[in-house]
Amino acid sequence: MSSSTIPHGADQRRGPLRPGERVQLTDEKGRMNTITLTPGGAFHTHRGFLPHDDLIGAPEGCVVTNTIGHKYQALRPLLSDFVLSMPRGAAVVYPKDAGQIVTMADIFPGARVVEAGVGSGALSISLLRAVGDGGYLHSYERREEFADIARGNVETFFGGPHPAWSVSIGDFQDEVVKKEQPGSVDHVVLDMLAPWECLDAVATVLAPGGVWINYVATVTQLSRTAEAIRADGRFTEPASWESMVRGWHVEGLAVRPDHRMVAHTGFLLTARRLAEGVTGLTPKRRPSKTEFAAEDGQAWAGDAGAWNAEGIGERLVSDKKLRRAAKDAASTVQRGAFKDTPEAGQRPE
Numbered sequence: 001m002s003s004s005t006i007p008h009g010a011d012q013r014r015g016p017l018r019p020g021e022r023v024q025l026t027d028e029k030g031r032m033n034t035i036t037l038t039p040g041g042a043f044h045t046h047r048g049f050l051p052h053d054d055l056i057g058a059p060e061g062c063v064v065t066n067t068i069g070h071k072y073q074a075l076r077p078l079l080s081d082f083v084l085s086m087p088r089g090a091a092v093v094y095p096k097d098a099g100q101i102v103t104m105a106d107i108f109p110g111a112r113v114v115e116a117g118v119g120s121g122a123l124s125i126s127l128l129r130a131v132g133d134g135g136y137l138h139s140y141e142r143r144e145e146f147a148d149i150a151r152g153n154v155e156t157f158f159g160g161p162h163p164a165w166s167v168s169i170g171d172f173q174d175e176v177v178k179k180e181q182p183g184s185v186d187h188v189v190l191d192m193l194a195p196w197e198c199l200d201a202v203a204t205v206l207a208p209g210g211v212w213i214n215y216v217a218t219v220t221q222l223s224r225t226a227e228a229i230r231a232d233g234r235f236t237e238p239a240s241w242e243s244m245v246r247g248w249h250v251e252g253l254a255v256r257p258d259h260r261m262v263a264h265t266g267f268l269l270t271a272r273r274l275a276e277g278v279t280g281l282t283p284k285r286r287p288s289k290t291e292f293a294a295e296d297g298q299a300w301a302g303d304a305g306a307w308n309a310e311g312i313g314e315r316l317v318s319d320k321k322l323r324r325a326a327k328d329a330a331s332t333v334q335r336g337a338f339k340d341t342p343e344a345g346q347r348p349e
C-alpha cells in the first residue's frame with residue numbers, strides 16, 4: 001500500500017515510538033499514565049523518573065525501567081483509552097455508546113454524516129474512523145470554546161487535520177439547512193439537549209432511507225424525542241434502547257463480574273427518513289381510550305392528564321378476571337398453598 005492510500009492517521013499507529021506521540025504507561029500494579037514523548041523530557045513520580053528518550057525509538061509494547069527500578073509497559077493508547085483521557089469540556093460519548101452508534105446507524109466508509117453538538121469531539125473521532133478519508137463528517141456546535149477543544153482532540157488523535165472533517169459554529173437546526181443540500185445526508189447524529197427542536201432540519205437534509213440517531217441522557221428527553229418523531233410522520237417508527245457493559249474479573253478460580261460498573265450513560269433512539277410525501281406505517285396497537293397530549297409529557301405533578309394505568313401501557317384487567325383472582329386468593333388462603341405458574345417470580349401485568 002503506497003503512503004497516499006494508507007488511511008489517515010494509520011501510519012501513526014505503527015513502528016517505533018516517535019517524539020510527539022502519546023504513550024500509555026502501565027506499572028506493575030496496573031496503574032496507568034499517559035504521557036506525550038518529548039526529547040529530553042521525563043516522566044516523574046514520587047518513586048523516581050523515566051527519561052522519555054528511553055522510549056523514543058523503542059518498539060511499542062516495550063518494558064522500560066525508571067531510575068529506581070520501577071517497570072512500565074509502554075503502548076500507544078487505543079481510541080477508547082484516548083477518549084477517556086483526553087481534555088474535556090462537555091461530557092463525552094463513551095466508547096460503548098460510540099460503538100453502538102456507528103453500528104446501529106450503519107455508518108459506512110464514504111458516508112455523508114452530520115453531527116451536533118461536537119462537545120469534546122469524542123464521538124467525532126469514532127465517526128471519522130467509520131466514514132474514512134473519502135467520507136464526509138460536518139460537525140455543528142453552538143459554543144466556539146467546545147469546538148476548539150474538539151479540534152484539538154481530533155487533531156491530536158489523527159496527528160493533524162482529518163481530510164473528511166469540517167466544523168461549523170452555530171445552532172444545528174439553523175446552520176445545517178444552509179450548508180447541506182436537501183436530501184444529501186446519509187446519517188444525522190445528535191448528542192444535545194433538545195433533539196426534537198431539530199426535526200424539520202433533519203427531515204430536510206436527510207436522504208430517503210437515511211438514519212437519524214440520537215443520544216440523550218434522560219428518560220424525559222427520550223420520550224419527548226420519540227413522540228415528536230412519531231407525531232411528525234416523515235420518519236419510521238422510532239426504536240429506543242440503552243446498552244450496559246459489565247466488566248469481569250477473570251483470575252484463577254475468582255471469576256465473577258466486577259463489583260463496579262458505569263451503569264448509566266445515555267439512551268439511543270433511531271428513526272429513518274421516509275420518501276418525500278409518504279406517510280409512515282405505524283404499528284397497529286390496541287386502540288387506547290387515553291390520548292397522549294403534548295402537555296401530558298411535561299405535566300409531572302398536579303393534573304394527572306394521561307397519567308393513568310392505561311396511558312402508561314398497563315394492561316386493563318376485566319372485572320370478571322378480578323373477581324376470579326379474588327376467589328382464587330381466598331381459596332389459597334384456606335388451603336395454605338400456592339400454585340406455581342410459569343410466570344412465578346415475574347412482575348404481574
Ligand SMILES: C[S@@+](CC[C@H](N)C(=O)[O-])C[C@H]1O[C@@H](n2cnc3c(N)ncnc32)[C@H](O)[C@@H]1O
Pocket residue numbers: 090091092093116117118119120121122123124140141142143146170171172173191192193194
Ligand atoms: C454532551 S455535548 C456533546 C459531546 C460529544 N458528542 C462528544 O462525544 O464529545 C453536547 C453539545 O451540544 C451542544 N449543543 C446543544 N444544542 C445544540 C444545537 N442546537 N446546535 C449545536 N450544538 C448544540 C452543546 O454546546 C454541547 O457542546
